[in-house]
Amino acid sequence: xxxxxRTRALFALPEGVIYLDGxxxxxxxxxxxxxxxxxxxxxxxxxxxxxxxxxxxxxKPRELGDRIGRLIGAPAGTVVVGDTxxxxxxxxxxxxxxxxxxxxxxxxxxxxxxTDLYMAQGLAQLLDRGHALRIPAPEDVEGAIxxxxxxxxxxxxxxxxxxxxxxxxxxxxxxxxxxxxxxxxAHSAGAIPVDVTAGKTDFAVGCTYKYLNxxxxxxxxxxxxxxxxxxxxPALAGWFGHAAPFAxxxxxxxxxGIERMRVGTxxxxxxxxxxxxxxxxxxxxxxxxxxxxxxxxxxxxxxVEARCPGLMLxxxxxxxxxxxxxxxxxxxGYAAMQALIARGVIGDFRAPDIMRFGFTPLYLxxxxxxxxxxxxxxxxxxxxxxxxxxxxxxxxx
Ligand SMILES: Cc1ncc(COP(=O)(O)O)c(C=O)c1O
Numbered sequence: 001x002x003x004x005x006r007t008r009a010l011f012a013l014p015e016g017v018i019y020l021d022g023x024x025x026x027x028x029x030x031x032x033x034x035x036x037x038x039x040x041x042x043x044x045x046x047x048x049x050x051x052x053x054x055x056x057x058x059x060k061p062r063e064l065g066d067r068i069g070r071l072i073g074a075p076a077g078t079v080v081v082g083d084t085x086x087x088x089x090x091x092x093x094x095x096x097x098x099x100x101x102x103x104x105x106x107x108x109x110x111x112x113x114x115t116d117l118y119m120a121q122g123l124a125q126l127l128d129r130g131h132a133l134r135i136p137a138p139e140d141v142e143g144a145i146x147x148x149x150x151x152x153x154x155x156x157x158x159x160x161x162x163x164x165x166x167x168x169x170x171x172x173x174x175x176x177x178x179x180x181x182x183x184x185x186a187h188s189a190g191a192i193p194v195d196v197t198a199g200k201t202d203f204a205v206g207c208t209y210k211y212l213n214x215x216x217x218x219x220x221x222x223x224x225x226x227x228x229x230x231x232x233x234p235a236l237a238g239w240f241g242h243a244a245p246f247a248x249x250x251x252x253x254x255x256x257g258i259e260r261m262r263v264g265t266x267x268x269x270x271x272x273x274x275x276x277x278x279x280x281x282x283x284x285x286x287x288x289x290x291x292x293x294x295x296x297x298x299x300x301x302x303x304v305e306a307r308c309p310g311l312m313l314x315x316x317x318x319x320x321x322x323x324x325x326x327x328x329x330x331x332x333g334y335a336a337m338q339a340l341i342a343r344g345v346i347g348d349f350r351a352p353d354i355m356r357f358g359f360t361p362l363y364l365x366x367x368x369x370x371x372x373x374x375x376x377x378x379x380x381x382x383x384x385x386x387x388x389x390x391x392x393x394x395x396x397x
Contacts, residue, residue, distance in 0.1 A: 022236030026213030035276035073195030103150035157187035157323030214274035238263030263277030276366025
C-alpha cells in the first residue's frame, strides 16, 4: 500500500491553503530546493563545463525519461525529456504523419487542448500538401476514423471536463483503419494508470509540471513505440538528436531510437527540480493513486452538490469515465473562483464557465476536500463572489 502520509510530507504546502490545482501546476517538492541548489553550487559552480561528463548532464534527458517511463508503462530507452509539450506534440505528429505519406487527414477532437490543434494546423500549413485537421466532438471521434486518416491525435483526459477517452478502444479502431495514434498524456501521467506498451500506443507525449510536480515550465516528455523509433523522422533536426552531436557534421543524421527526439541543450536546472520531484514516486502504486483520487473526487462532488444546487457537474458522473479532476459549470464561475482563492482554496477557471478542481492523492487529504467544499458552499450560498474585485480578469486564469 502506498504511504500517502509519507508523500504528503515531501511537499512544501503553504499554511492555510487547500490546493486543488495540482492538475495545472504541481506544488513544490521540498527536495527540489536542495536539488537545484546543489546543481548550481556543486555542479555548475564547481565543475563548470566539465559537469556535462563528470555529473552525467548529457544523459539526463534519457535517464529522467526512463523514470517517467515507469509511470506510463514504457520500457527503458523509449522516453526522452526535453522542450515543452507543444514542441513534443509537433515532433510526434510530424513523425507520425510522415509515416503515412499517402493519407491527408489528422483526426483530433474539438475538446482537445488548443496548442495541440494549433500545432496540427501549423504542421499542415508547413507541409503544404493538402493535409486537413478534422475535429469532431469527442464522442464522435471513433465514428470519424476511416482509411483517409493518417494520424489520430488525442488528449486522453479532457482539460476542461476531465472526460476520459477510451484509449485502448480508439487505438484498436485507428490501427484497424491503418492509422497511427499520438496521445497527449498531460492530464494522465501521474494522475491515472497508463500503460503505453499494453495499449499499443505509437507515440505519446506529456508534461511534467502538472501531476509530476516538476515546476513551472518543467520539461516535457515523448515516447515512441520501439518498432517505430528508428523509422520516425525527426522534423526538428536539432544537434542533440544527431547520431554524433560532437562530430559537428554539416549534414543531419538522426540518432538511434528515441534520442533523435532530442533537440537542443537541455535546461539542467529545470532537470534538477524534476529529478527531485520524481523521487516522490518511489514506492507509489498508481492503482492506489487512482483509488484514492476517485474516493477524494466522489466525496467532493457529494459535498458540493449538497451545498451548491446552482453548480452543474460538467465532468462525467461515473468516476471510471473521469481523469483526476472535477469541473462544475457556474455562470459566475470566474468571480466565484477568485472568491474561493481569496479564502485559501485554490482551483482554477476555464472559459466560458468552468470551475476546475484537481485531485492529487500524493498530498491532498479527505479533510481538506470536505473543508474546500464547505468554503465553496459559503462562497455560493452567501453570494460572496458578487463583488467587483472578483470580476477583474487576470492574464492567467
Ligand atoms: C493537453 C495539453 N497539451 C498541451 C499543453 C501545453 O503545453 P506546453 O507545456 O507547451 O505549454 C497543456 C497545458 O496545460 C495541456 O493541458
